[in-house]
Amino acid sequence: MALSEDHIALAAEYALGTLDAGERAQVESMIADDAEFAGVVQAWEFRLASLNQMVGAVVPRPVVWENIKAAIGHSTEPQAPPVLPERQVPPVLLEQQVPLVLQETPPPAPPSAPPQFDLGEIRQAIGDGNVIELSTRVKRWRRIASMASAIAAALLVTLSLQVLQPDALPNALRPKPRIQTVEVKVPAPALTPSSQYVALLQGPAGGPAFIMTIDGATKNFTVRKVGATSEPGKSFELWLISDRLPQPRSLGVIGAGDFTARPVLSGYDPDVINGATYAVTVEQAGGSPTGQPTSAPIFTGKLIETVPGGSDAPPR
Incomplete structure (x- = not known):
């Protein structure tokens, strides 16, 4: 609650001890209900506690204590202690008194000894056959464990020999040799220049009209137009004429450009080509419709070897 000046003054008087009994009871009730008011009272007690230390001890006169005793009704003369009347027990209760007999508590029993087991009785209870069967199983598992240990030791020795001394093992147990393939790149050999053939195709008046070049290795030929002039609606067609063939063979129409290349000679024998x-x-236009020449040749020529084949060939 909000504390006023009256509450603060009341707390200070409580700390000084100047309140009467009713006011002190009221203040103590407020201290119990209001923590803030209790803190104010405690603060005043801390402040006023130093006053007690500043005042020396005062011994009251003996007459003061006598006056206090007289005021509260006590006399200064010694009084005899009060005598209480004896309690009389009714006769009925005296006749009904029964002597109390205490019963002795029996001593605790000593601890029992641990039970003793007779192996003979146990065997009779479970049967000798079961004991023998269990013993047989134990022996069997021991033998299996011993065999497994021996096999593991043998495998360990075998693996060690395969790594360290493979020659000491039989052929069946020796590790297979590892074959490692190493690829060695060898530089490709230099290309051997192939033979080159050239034919000058010219008419009766002389002067080349076409130059035909043949590669001896691939049998591809190239025809270059030099002095020939095509007529409108007409085409120049190239023919191969040999005494080993029954009829001339068409090598195709020569194009309108300066160069015409064809791979059609790959199916012919070199002797026929040469x-x-x-x-x-x-x-x-477009060539002969029958596959045979429809007119007499106007340009002819034979091949001559310009670059011989092999490593001794001159540079091109």
């Missing part, structure tokens, strides 16, 4: 005559005829 000894053949190459001719050009004028055909309708």
Whole structure:
């Protein structure tokens, strides 16, 4: 609660001890109900406690104590102690008194001895057959454990020999040799230049119209237009003429560009290619419709070897 100046003054008077009995009871009730008021009272007690130390002890006169005794009704003369009347026991109770007999407590029994087991009785109870069977099983497991230990030791010795001394083992137990393949990259050999063949295809008036080049290794040929002029609606067609073939073979139409390349000679024998005559005829646009020349050749020529094959070939 909010403390006023009256509450603070009341707490100070309580600490000084100047309140009467009713007021002190009221203050003690407030201390029990209000913690804040109790703190104020305690603070005043701390402040006023030093006053008791500042005042010396005062011994009252003997007459003061006598006056106090007289005021409360006590006399200073010694009084005899009061005598209490004797208690009389009724005769009925005296006749009914029974002597009290205490019964002796028997001593505690000594601890019993631990039970003793007779092995013979146990065997008779469970049967000798069960004991023998259990003993047999124990022996059997011991033998199995011994065999397992021996096998493990043998495997350990075998593995050690395989790692350290494989030659001491039989062939069946020796580890297989490891084959490691090492790839060695060998530089590719230098390409051997192949032979080159050239044929000048020219007409009766002289002067090359086409230059035909053949690679001796791949049998691919290239035709270069030099002085020939195609007619409108017509095409130049290249032919292979050999005495080993019954009829001329078409090598295709020569294109309108400066260079025309064909791989069609791969199916012919080298002797046929080297000894053949190459001719050009004028055909309708797109080539001969019958697969045979429709007119006489206007440009012809034979191959000559310009670059021989092998390592001794001159640089190109």
